[in-house]
Amino acid sequence: MIFAVLMMSPSAPAAAITNGVADGNAHPEVGALIAKKAHPDGSWAYCTGTLIAPTVFLTAAHCGERGQKTARVTFADRYQPGTAYYTGRYVPDPRFKDESALHDMAVVLFDKPIPGIKPAQLPREGMLDELEVEGKLQKSAFTPVGYGSLNPTRKKKDAPQFHYPDTRNQATISFKNLSRRWLDLSLKAEGDGSTCFGDSGGPNFLGGPESHLLVATSISGADDACRGTNYDYRLDTPTARSFLDEYVTLP
Numbered sequence: 001m002i003f004a005v006l007m008m009s010p011s012a013p014a015a016a017i018t019n020g021v022a023d024g025n026a027h028p029e030v031g032a033l034i035a036k037k038a039h040p041d042g043s044w045a046y047c048t049g050t051l052i053a054p055t056v057f058l059t060a061a062h063c064g065e066r067g068q069k070t071a072r073v074t075f076a077d078r079y080q081p082g083t084a085y086y087t088g089r090y091v092p093d094p095r096f097k098d099e100s101a102l103h104d105m106a107v108v109l110f111d112k113p114i115p116g117i118k119p120a121q122l123p124r125e126g127m128l129d130e131l132e133v134e135g136k137l138q139k140s141a142f143t144p145v146g147y148g149s150l151n152p153t154r155k156k157k158d159a160p161q162f163h164y165p166d167t168r169n170q171a172t173i174s175f176k177n178l179s180r181r182w183l184d185l186s187l188k189a190e191g192d193g194s195t196c197f198g199d200s201g202g203p204n205f206l207g208g209p210e211s212h213l214l215v216a217t218s219i220s221g222a223d224d225a226c227r228g229t230n231y232d233y234r235l236d237t238p239t240a241r242s243f244l245d246e247y248v249t250l251p
Contacts, residue, residue: 012189018226019193023145024077026209030077030202032147033084033108035062039106042175043077048146048202050120050214051075053248054113059201060219060233061092061106068113071108074112075117079147079166086110093243101235102181104233105240106201107247120203120214122244123236124251128215132178143209144218144230145170146199162197170209171195176229181237183216186229196226204232 029052032045038045049059056109057073064071071090076083088108097102131137146169149162171193177184185204187194195202195218202218205211216232223243239248 009164011053018132019187019191020169020170022077023168023170026170027120027145027168027203027205028075028077029051029211029212030145031057031073032079032166033059033201034072034074034166036072038081041164043114043161044081045074045164045166046217047074047148047200049073049108050203050217051114051117052119052122052214052244053144054119055088055110056119056247057088057110057114058214058217058237058244059106060100061096061104061200062098062216062219064092065088066098070093072183073108076167077115082089085113089246094241101219101231101233103216103239104200105243109247118212120205120212122248122250123215125236125241127182127236128178128234129236137178138175141173141208142175142188143170143205143207143211144173144185144193144199144202145205146195146202146218149196149226172209173204173230176240178234181234181239183232183234184229186230187227194226194228195221195230197221203218203246204230204236 033047036202046062088110092106093103173185174188176186203214204216206213206215220231
């Protein structure tokens with residue numbers, strides 16, 4: 001399944017890290033897209049993203065509704081009504097089509113720099129290919145970060161139930177495969193965690209929990225229990241960089 005099939009719109013709640021821990025202030029550059037009104041369960045976040053320049057926030061295109069012009073973003077580690085947020089112009093990659101996960105990127109552009117937050121690092125072109133050839137990628141850990149449900153619960157054959165604390169969390173996940181546009185990550189090592197529905201657009205940092213090197217964004221997952229393979233959109237490819245280059249200075 002892909003997140004685009006069960007995508008979360010601003011009218012639906014979001015889910016995030018499975019088997020994770022509270023991120024606290026480890027990744028202040030990671031923020032949540034906030035709905036204009038609370039979801040039925042009282043939560044507000046519907047997707048995740050990352051500040052990649054002082055005025056540029058990167059997320060997934062399928063997080064937006066057709067024709068959406070603006071988005072609200074909070075960088076608080078826990079969002080509650082009254083918590084500060086920033087409103088910016090929402091711009092999806094014009095190549096993105098609803099029926100495809102390709103080009104699933106969007107930016108939120110702010111009029112003024114976000115104060116007090118250092119943007120994440122972006123990879124140089126072809127970085128993941130180089131690491132794979134050198135045999136380093138296969139041994140690397142990755143750190144996904146996101147807001148929402150920590151662990152889906154299921155009773156027998158019932159559908160999973162998700163719980164949304166609107167809190168930024170992180171996990172560790174392992175390398176599985178690299179393809180032309182996708183970085184596949186899976187729960188291979190003891191203690192690994194995963195992303196889940198609605199965590200789309202959130203970062204996968206190369207390295208441990210202190211890393212700020214953003215190499216791929218969360219787009220899809222292999223199961224509705226959020227414990228299978230994650231399919232993440234690479235940011236070091238010419239395709240991704242052609243969009244990002246319009247808004248940030250790339251390494």
